[in-house]
Amino acid sequence: MAVVETVDPGVQGVREAVERYVERYPDYEGALRLYGAVMELQQKALEEVGCSVEMDVEERDARLGTLVTMVDAPELEVDPVRYRSLVKDICTVMEERRPGGFEHSKELYSWDGLSDENLRSTMARVLAGEELPLTSGWEDDSDKILASNILWESLAPFYRKCGSILASGMDQSIWQRGHCPVCGSAPLMGFFRNEDGLWLVECSLCHTLWNLQRASCPFCSESLGSLEFLYIEDEPGKRVQYCSSCKVYIKTVNLRGTDKDVLLPLEDIVTAELDLAASEEGLKPAGRQ
Numbered sequence: 527m528a529v530v531e532t533v534d535p536g537v538q539g540v541r542e543a544v545e546r547y548v549e550r551y552p553d554y555e556g557a558l559r560l561y562g563a564v565m566e567l568q569q570k571a572l573e574e575v576g577c578s579v580e581m582d583v584e585e586r587d588a589r590l591g592t593l594v595t596m597v598d599a600p601e602l603e604v605d606p607v608r609y610r611s612l613v614k615d616i617c618t619v620m621e622e623r624r625p626g627g628f629e630h631s632k633e634l635y636s637w638d639g640l641s642d643e644n645l646r647s648t649m650a651r652v653l654a655g656e657e658l659p660l661t662s663g664w665e666d667d668s669d670k671i672l673a674s675n676i677l678w679e680s681l682a683p684f685y686r687k688c689g690s691i692l693a694s695g696m697d698q699s700i701w702q703r704g705h706c707p708v709c710g711s712a713p714l715m716g717f718f719r720n721e722d723g724l725w726l727v728e729c730s731l732c733h734t735l736w737n738l739q740r741a742s743c744p745f746c747s748e749s750l751g752s753l754e755f756l757y758i759e760d761e762p763g764k765r766v767q768y769c770s771s772c773k774v775y776i777k778t779v780n781l782r783g784t785d786k787d788v789l790l791p792l793e794d795i796v797t798a799e800l801d802l803a804a805s806e807e808g809l810k811p812a813g814r815q
């Protein structure tokens with residue numbers, strides 16, 4: 527039985543990782559520091575939020591056995607006061623530190639869509655990747671995308687909290703699917719574990735780790751044998767693992783036999799060239815089919 531416990535980096539862990547990454551990838555300094563600031567807020571929030579879902583191990587495993595995730599994502603109880611406070615903090619980071627700032631910061635954190643009554647329907651839209659019903663003054667599509675991203679990142683600690691409780695001790699062999707066993711979201715990135723090469727991927731929403739097999743595609747039933755991979759010559763330890771049938775890929779760092787420590791959301795930033803290479807091959811990232 528393979529059990530994988532996700533370790534949260536904590537505020538200090540994020541800070542140290544950002545410094546490490548900036549030293550190694552100075553070209554990405556701006557993006558690393560900006561997202562690092564968001565991650566620090568998320569880690570801080572994680573210490574303060576609770577999980578309203580109660581489930582014993584038998585019920586959890588029974589759900590997973592019938593391919594139902596632990597949390598029904600749009601139905602999760604999210605404390606609106608804490609949520610709005612995190613949205614405001616992330617907006618402020620964007621306003622102050624993003625190149626070009628964030629003109630609509632105040633409009634977003636005081637938006638009616640985040641009210642106690644409307645939060646649930648807004649959450650459903652954010653989780654489904656639907657456009658937000660923001661009205662006048664939001665002509666710029668890049669601002670709308672930023673707004674959706676801020677609302678998504680602000681949800682993360684609430685799902686992560688549930689993941690940290692509900693996924694503990696889970697036997698990895700009962701899931702191994704292309705979406706997260708806790709919240710159902712797509713994987714952000716993955717790594718091959720140091721000690722045994724086990725492929726672990728991290729959820730793009732709740733950041734829980736889970737295991738996938740390389741022998742068949744987790745996204746379609748059409749794959750003929752193992753996933754394939756491509757890499758850039760400068761960094762052969764980082765790959766795009768993809769299915770030649772459905773063309774979906776997951777970026778993966780090979781940590782086998784190394785003592786390296788990765789923080790995948792930062793790894794995602796510094797491997798932008800892999801996304802370009804994948805896109806040139808007609809591949810698409812998981813979650814955006």
Ligand SMILES: [Zn+2]
Nearest residue numbers: 706709729732
């Ligand atoms: Zn998840």
Ligand SMILES: [Zn+2]
Nearest residue numbers: 743746769772
């Ligand atoms: Zn496939």
